[in-house]
């Protein structure tokens with residue numbers, strides 16, 4: 518999303534909507550005039566993102582970072598899982614925003630990610646019997662992926678799937694939720710994308726005019 522603070526259009530500001538986790542994740546691949554920019558291209562950046570969104574602890578972030586640094590194959594597997602999830606979230610958002618339902622394959626994949634992220638807790642007592650700890654058993658990165666998938670699942674089931682949008686600007690594709698009263702928002706930001714779309718249409722019309 519491009520912000521242009523100088524744009525002075527008589528468009529009312531959109532109310533601040535709570536940002537869903539799955540949206541934030543989808544938008545880590547952000548397009549500006551069709552050019553993609555990945556804000557989590559490396560394992561360290563992905564782990565920092567997961568940490569910032571409280572999907573892993575600081576200890577887990579450091580442990581995963583050093584584990585992945587030592588294992589290139591594991592790193593590629595993990596990175597491709599998260600990229601795959603991101604593509605799927607975006608594809609589902611695009612379908613839902615076009616009043617379609619997710620495909621059977623997409624539902625199956627989403628449910629697999631939710632199931633793979635299962636975890637359970639275990640109570641442990643220190644060797645000297647003085648201190649209890651509750652350990653979470655299960656793969657931390659799979660759990661983080663499941664939390665993102667869960668955010669999408671709950672949004673579709675419990676929130677406002679008819680308000681899910683992918684920015685109508687083809688060069689943008691930002692995922693957002695339209696919480697406006699009328700529900701007619703088509704662009705991620707009327708002051709930027711809406712404006713760009715208008716400018717592009719205007720140019721196209723000017724070009725089409727004979728001698729223009």
Ligand SMILES: [Zn+2]
Nearest residue numbers: 684689705710
């Ligand atoms: Zn946009």
